[in-house]
Amino acid sequence: MQKFILGVFMVFGAFQINAQVQTPQPSPSATIVQTVGLTEVSIEYSRPSLRGRAIFGALVPYDEIWRTGANENTVISFSDAVIIGGQTLPKGSYSLYSQPGKDSWVVYFYTTTDNWGNPENWDTSKVAAQLKVTPVSFPFKIETFTLSLDNLNNTGAVLGILWENTYVGIPFEVPTEEKAMASIEDTFNGPTATDYFAAAVYYFENGKDLKTAEQWMDKAVAEQEQPAYWMLYQQSLIQQANGNTKKAIATAKQAMKAAEAAGNPDYVRLNQNSIQKWEASR
Structure with missing residues (x-):
């Protein structure tokens, strides 16, 4: 009987030691x-x-x-x-x-x-x-x-x-301008196609020198054996921004074809819209 009571106390004691009540915090x-x-x-x-x-x-x-x-x-x-x-x-x-x-x-x-x-x-x-x-x-x-x-x-x-x-x-x-420009300058000691692409898109989206943006994008595309549809799409936007509508339409058609081959309907529609708008403006 004493052993039984002792065993009960031991089990109860272990429960007391290991038990952890979990309740929601009032201010999580x-x-x-x-x-x-x-x-x-x-x-x-x-x-x-x-x-x-x-x-x-x-x-x-x-x-x-x-x-x-x-x-x-x-x-x-x-x-x-x-x-x-x-x-x-x-x-x-x-x-x-x-x-x-x-x-x-x-x-x-x-x-x-x-x-x-x-x-x-x-x-x-x-x-x-x-x-x-x-x-x-x-x-x-x-x-x-x-x-x-x-x-x-x-x-x-x-x-x-x-x-x-x-x-x-x-x-x-935030100091995006300073960091981005420093990154561009540092990277261009030995830029890759990806670097040229990123720099060109940054210049385009932030209203910087579009001629330079187009030159960088041309270099990015030229280094690719088969340029990606998203790269060609950005190239067409920069060409159009520089007033090169004919070239932009031709690039957009190339981008649309590449997007179709890749099975990306979103980029197909983006290029279709660009082509339709640019042809109407000529």
Whole structure:
């Protein structure tokens, strides 16, 4: 009997040691990783929900520093120096703090990232950048606190803060121009067809010297025994942009034929549309 009781206690004790209760976190963690131009941007944060509560001006008081999230610091990282509110923010990781107001917010990028919530003592020397922004009201409610990276383009994006019926957008710029030009210059010490193609498309899409873009694209195509349909399609667009409509139509027809052979109906339609439009304009 004693052995039986001892065995029961041993089993119960093992259960107590190994048991791990799993329950949902009230403010689950989230991670965003986004390439903006040529710059990697990542955000790690926690996401509280309304749960029937009033937020701004109540749970989050106006005109006081807020952790901009829940639990540990919301941390945003940039792989390159960026421009925010006309200020240069060096590459690295920052805590995202804000000071919500009824008519305007102040957003802070803070160099210390290991606080739980607000720093015990706010140190203005650790504010790497700050800017004032105007909140926008929604006609509906966002239940769960959300950060976003919106309006992506080659030169920047907008960091969005959304919760309750409020949206705050923080635009920032990335150094795509400098990085792309440096890459082009470095690579052209011994460029390949792929390098010429990438450089030509970049020049075309960003309104740079189209004559140079066409020369590079011609070199890219010339180095291919059988140029790919997507390469020929881009070549036709650059030729047309330079006013070489006849040449662009001939290239588009070649691209369409290659796309048909490759079984890509999307590029077949793209070239058909180009040919139809360009022939009508002649």
